[in-house]
Amino acid sequence: MLETDQHNSKKGLDRQGFEALFRKHFKGLTYFALEYVKDHDIAREIVQDAFVNFWEKRDSIELNRSPESYLGTTVRNRCLNYLRDHKKFDRSILDFEELGGNHDYVVQDQLVVDELKASIEKATRELPEKCREIFLLNRLEHKKYQEVADELNISVKTVEAQMSKALRIMRVKLAEFISLFILIIEIFKT
Amino acid sequence: MNKNSTYYETLISRYLSGESSAAEVSELNTWLGADDGNLALFSEMRKSWALQEALLVENTTDLDSEWDSLSSRIGIEESPSARKIQLQTRRSFLRIAAVFLLLIIPSMVYYWFFIPPGKDMLYAELQMVETTLSDGTQVALNTGSSLHYPSSFKGKERKVSLMGEAYFDVAHNKEKVFVISAEDMQIRVLGTSFYVNTNAQKNTMEVVLISGSVQLSFHDKQMMLEPGDKAVILKKHGEIVKQENKDPNLLAWKTRKIRFNNTPIYEIIDVLKKVYQKDFVVLNPEISNCRITATFEGQSLEAVLLVLQSTIDITARPNGNAIELSGKGCQ
Numbered sequence: 001m002l003e004t005d006q007h008n009s010k011k012g013l014d015r016q017g018f019e020a021l022f023r024k025h026f027k028g029l030t031y032f033a034l035e036y037v038k039d040h041d042i043a044r045e046i047v048q049d050a051f052v053n054f055w056e057k058r059d060s061i062e063l064n065r066s067p068e069s070y071l072g073t074t075v076r077n078r079c080l081n082y083l084r085d086h087k088k089f090d091r092s093i094l095d096f097e098e099l100g101g102n103h104d105y106v107v108q109d110q111l112v113v114d115e116l117k118a119s120i121e122k123a124t125r126e127l128p129e130k131c132r133e134i135f136l137l138n139r140l141e142h143k144k145y146q147e148v149a150d151e152l153n154i155s156v157k158t159v160e161a162q163m164s165k166a167l168r169i170m171r172v173k174l175a176e177f178i179s180l181f182i183l184i185i186e187i188f189k190t
Numbered sequence: 191m192n193k194n195s196t197y198y199e200t201l202i203s204r205y206l207s208g209e210s211s212a213a214e215v216s217e218l219n220t221w222l223g224a225d226d227g228n229l230a231l232f233s234e235m236r237k238s239w240a241l242q243e244a245l246l247v248e249n250t251t252d253l254d255s256e257w258d259s260l261s262s263r264i265g266i267e268e269s270p271s272a273r274k275i276q277l278q279t280r281r282s283f284l285r286i287a288a289v290f291l292l293l294i295i296p297s298m299v300y301y302w303f304f305i306p307p308g309k310d311m312l313y314a315e316l317q318m319v320e321t322t323l324s325d326g327t328q329v330a331l332n333t334g335s336s337l338h339y340p341s342s343f344k345g346k347e348r349k350v351s352l353m354g355e356a357y358f359d360v361a362h363n364k365e366k367v368f369v370i371s372a373e374d375m376q377i378r379v380l381g382t383s384f385y386v387n388t389n390a391q392k393n394t395m396e397v398v399l400i401s402g403s404v405q406l407s408f409h410d411k412q413m414m415l416e417p418g419d420k421a422v423i424l425k426k427h428g429e430i431v432k433q434e435n436k437d438p439n440l441l442a443w444k445t446r447k448i449r450f451n452n453t454p455i456y457e458i459i460d461v462l463k464k465v466y467q468k469d470f471v472v473l474n475p476e477i478s479n480c481r482i483t484a485t486f487e488g489q490s491l492e493a494v495l496l497v498l499q500s501t502i503d504i505t506a507r508p509n510g511n512a513i514e515l516s517g518k519g520c521q
Contacts (some may be wrong), residue, residue, distance in 0.1 A: 003202075022251050022260060031247045035240065038208030048260055055264050120245050138207060139246060145209050150475065151194060163207060164200040171238040178237045 013058050029075050036079035040142045050074040116177050123173040127166055134159055137168040206239045225489025312337045326361035330444040333467050357444050359383040379404045395423040398435045448486040455480045466491040469512040
């Protein structure tokens with residue numbers, strides 16, 4: 001099934017090319033997967049798997065498809081499989097999320113990204129102390145609500161309320177970027 | 191803000207952070223379909239969340255380690271990247287030496303080595319290994335580590351290369367400097383004892399000097415160490431940082447002497463992992479609070495675990511190659 005005996009195929013991608021492809025798209029694809037699965041470790045695993053699959057099948061992938069589009073499709077399918085297998089979400093809520101727009105769309109506007117980065121970091125810094133602590137434990141250290149509650153010796157209800165509060169504050173502070181959302185997200189994906 | 195919208199904001203933030211149950215998702219779904227205003231609120235919240243997440247992925251992804259883990263999974267050796275080419279130019283004097291590609295660590299990552307002719311290889315596959323080189327230098331290699339060295343040292347320098355974790359007690363010889371190469375790092379010594387770990391945490395290497403003096407070089411950076419100094423080499427940043435060695439159990443894997451002084455469980459686990467090459471699974475995170483003061487010398491893992499179990503409320507049970515720890519925890 002695997003075509004590992006064709007390492008030296010002329011059309012095939014060499015290791016350097018593969019590494020370059022990986023380095024270029026790993027973050028963007030991880031973010032893309034994260035939109036579906038909402039879990040950093042799982043998103044990362046799915047993207048790793050997609051690259052393994054891509055490498056193993058590199059000689060049989062159709063030439064008229066770009067590697068980016070092949071990888072993007074693989075990642076999306078694997079995310080959907082994951083959600084189905086784990087009975088996480090139903091299809092219709094994903095429709096509301098309008099995920100997976102046009103992935104060939106490329107914009108280079110580093111200024112917007114820099115400004116956004118600064119705004120997000122500022123907004124996070126300015127969260128009330130308790131709120132910020134909970135938000136960072138959950139987002140930066142990928143701790144589940146229960147783990148955050150255990151660590152801080154508070155109830156899950158408190159974590160939940162503070163997370164909701166953090167999101168409300170962020171939404172107000174990042175309002176100007178929300179209208180630019182599609183543009184910015186595409187920059188992150190490249 | 192009325193109670194109702196707070197309720198749904200919480201439901202949405204639970205959903206976005208991946209905490210929702212199937213029932214909550216279905217409830218959210220019904221609510222979203224009911225009213226365009228609901229959908230607008232959801233969309234705004236989702237977007238500000240997504241921007242934050244995009245930045246998080248951007249800032250926290252370590253491409254080098256992701257690539258290492260991918261390339262080891264698909265079993266391809268590291269391509270000759272810019273870093274490696276630079277290394278070869280820098281060490282052009284070693285060009286005459288043969289270059290071999292060796293598979294040495296279980297994680298299947300390949301490394302380049304410069305191996306002088308007439309070489310031997312020592313690989314500590316299953317347990318710690320000790321050896322004496324032809325010049326009288328003593329070496330201890332921890333499990334999973336390997337050393338390349340010539341059967342007899344010729345030329346002006348005594349050259350060896352290391353991958354992993356080792357302790358060296360170098361035989362004094364003013365005429366012939368002893369040189370250890372590990373990836374891009376070089377350690378030059380006349381006669382001295384020290385510890386090296388080329389696979390320390392978070393993409394770093396560590397060198398701790400026990401006695402004598404050593405000179406470290408990494409790319410264009412150089413540093414002299416004094417006894418007690420610990421040098422941490424940040425591979426990605428090309429920097430060397432000097433610290434004081436505070437770990438009393440640095441060489442416990444070699445000496446089997448372990449000292450815990452009000453040490454928390456999670457640190458104890460790290461030490462035991464390294465010394466006894468076992469995995470540990472903590473079944474109840476609460477036991478992480480527990481601290482222990484004890485010393486062991488040449489004891490078996492079973493003996494150590496017995497002491498731990500009688501000191502604090504903890505149960506250790508073997509499961510395959512792992513030891514499972516459970517218990518009530520401490521205050």
